[in-house]
Amino acid sequence: TEIQFIFIDTDRLITGDAEQLDWIDNQLTDSTARWIIVAGHKPLYSYGSHGFNGTLIYRLQPLLDNRADIYIAGHEHDMQILGPINNVYHMVNGSAGETRNTDVGPETIFAASRNGFMVFLFSYNQIICNVVESSTGIIYSQILKEKN
Numbered sequence: 001t002e003i004q005f006i007f008i009d010t011d012r013l014i015t016g017d018a019e020q021l022d023w024i025d026n027q028l029t030d031s032t033a034r035w036i037i038v039a040g041h042k043p044l045y046s047y048g049s050h051g052f053n054g055t056l057i058y059r060l061q062p063l064l065d066n067r068a069d070i071y072i073a074g075h076e077h078d079m080q081i082l083g084p085i086n087n088v089y090h091m092v093n094g095s096a097g098e099t100r101n102t103d104v105g106p107e108t109i110f111a112a113s114r115n116g117f118m119v120f121l122f123s124y125n126q127i128i129c130n131v132v133e134s135s136t137g138i139i140y141s142q143i144l145k146e147k148n
C-alpha cells in the first residue's frame with residue numbers, strides 16, 4: 001500500500017509563504033499514492049484552547065480538499081478527530097504530555113483530554129485510526145476511509 005506523507009511548516013503558511021503553498025500544491029497534484037497524509041504543527045480546525053485557525057483554513061484547506069485523506073496536527077494538548085471536511089479528516093494528536101480541556105462541535109467525531117496517541121493502520125482498502133490512552137489502551141477505534 002503506497003502512502004505519501006507530506007510534512008509542512010504551518011508557521012510559514014500563516015505568514016503567507018507562497019513558495020511553501022506552491023510546493024504543497026505540487027506535491028498533492030503530482031502524487032500517485034493511494035493514501036496521502038499531510039502533517040503540520042498547528043490544526044486548521046480544533047475545539048481545544050486555540051480554536052479554529054482562519055488563516056490556515058483559508059490558505060491550506062483548498063489545497064487539501066478532495067486530495068489529501070488526513071491532516072494531522074498537534075499544538076492542542078488533547079486528542080480530536082474532526083470531519084470529514086471536503087473529504088479530509090482532521091486529527092489533533094497533541095496530548096503526549098500535558099493535557100488541556102477540549103470541547104466538541106458539529107465536525108467532532110471524537111474528543112478527549114487524556115494523555116495518549118493515535119495509531120493509524122493502512123491497508124489497500126482502509127485507513128483505521130485507534131486512539132490509545134497511555135494508561136488504559138485503545139479507547140476509540142474507527143475506520144476513517146475506505147477505497148475499492
